[in-house]
Amino acid sequence: MWRATSDWFAVHYVQILIAIGAAVVIYLLLATLKELGKRHKGRRGATIGYTNVLGRTVAKTTHFFMVMVAARLVAGYADAPPVISRTVIFLFTIATVLQAAIWAREVILGLIERKTLAEDGQGETLANAMGLIRVLVTVGLFAIAAIVVLDNLGVNVTGLVAGLGIGGIAIGLAAQGIFSDLFAALSIIFDQPFRRGEAISYDNTTATVEKIGLKSTRLRALTGEKKVISNANLLQKEITSYQTLDHRRLKFAIGVIYQTPPDVAEQIPDILKAIVDDLGATFVRSGFVGFGGSSLDFELEFEVYLPGWDDIYLIRHKIGLAILRQFNERGIEFAYPTQTTFTAAPDGRMIMPYAEVQPVKSVDLDH
Known part of the structure; x- marks a missing residue:
């Protein structure tokens, strides 16, 4: 060689x-x-x-x-x-x-x-x-x-x-637990179902994401407490994110008494629309939706184009008070659950729940 x-x-x-x-x-x-x-x-x-x-x-x-x-x-x-x-x-x-x-x-x-x-x-x-x-x-x-x-x-x-x-x-x-949470963390980072600072909800929890860690995600609930959940467990849940929500649609269910005159009930949708427009929200629809057990049921839907939940909460508060004020001024009564009991005599004749008024006879004292 x-x-x-x-x-x-x-x-x-x-x-x-x-x-x-x-x-x-x-x-x-x-x-x-x-x-x-x-x-x-x-x-x-x-x-x-x-x-x-x-x-x-x-x-x-x-x-x-x-x-x-x-x-x-x-x-x-x-x-x-x-x-x-x-x-x-x-x-x-x-x-x-x-x-x-x-x-x-x-x-x-x-x-x-x-x-x-x-x-x-x-x-x-x-x-x-x-x-x-x-x-x-x-x-x-x-x-x-x-x-x-x-x-x-x-x-x-x-x-x-x-x-x-x-x-x-x-x-x-x-080490399946470690790897599961690690890959879940990478999935959150790459797929971005939510980000740090976003408000999300899952199950019965609504909270703001504070930190996405290697093993767990830390959230701050609206009520103030801190919640910690493993990344793998969190991704298995149905998550709702409110970060990209540019508006929210809100509803009010309103019930008035059955004694409300039809012409007054017909004016209720217009009254509700005027209230929503005056307070800067976007009116969607309003109308009669059904006969309730103790009320004539109306429904109001409106949208609020504001990013913060605090602002939306305030608008809803103002609209609710305005509805209460308008109904009181117009004499429209809100319904609440009531029951009236009727009794009958053995012959089937209805007995009134209160005593009948007896006629008063006039007496001539001169005779």
Whole structure:
């Protein structure tokens, strides 16, 4: 082997020198690209874009990979002996597999950071999750890279793959709660069913999101208490978000007594509409909806185009008081549940619940 190599150097020394020069040029070009990547990788913790992710990925190019790329590109120019060609190809394969794992790691972590840091208030969540995410991504990618390298060395990796699969299942079962909440946190960050500061409701709870953590989400209820719920449990519920709600539709159910004259009842929708318009809300509809057990039932629907619940609450309060005031001024009585009991004599004749008024006879005292 050494004799063949020395003979190759003696015969092809000119081509070898040219190949070495070309390899140096290729290496310098790759090193220049790496430096450009370093200039565009951005600062850790700051909001990053796709250019920064690409810059971070390129900046992680190893010198070993650049050397092997240069050697692989010029190896065939000088008609190298088979042993040298096989060695270059083998080392190039190892360098490429490892470099691909490094690049994939940077792309995945960079995209996660870009997505999370672009949202206000998610930096702390990312900082809590990033350590574990980095370990999981690194172990997974380099395990795959190691299997590929061993396979290229001629090692039978079937048993190794099976062992890794069984080990992964065991670890997953042992830490399924942690992984479940971790992936739920990432799902909240990426899918964004809600954000920090939004008002949401689930089950019988209405609260404002204070913090989205690695394992749990912390909320502040409208009544003031702090609620903590695991991310996995929260995502299994039907969540209503009020953040993007530009208006709210409110309803009033109004009942008046059956003694209300029809012409007065006919005026009620117009009265309600005037009240809503005067107070700055948007009238939707109002009308008679049915005969209740103790009332003639009317319904009022209106919309309030205000973002804050406090403002909406105040408008509803004012409209309710205005309805009460208008009805009192017009003599319209609100109904409330009442019952009247009637009794009958044995012959079926109705007996009034109060005594009958007896006629008064006049008496002439002069006679």
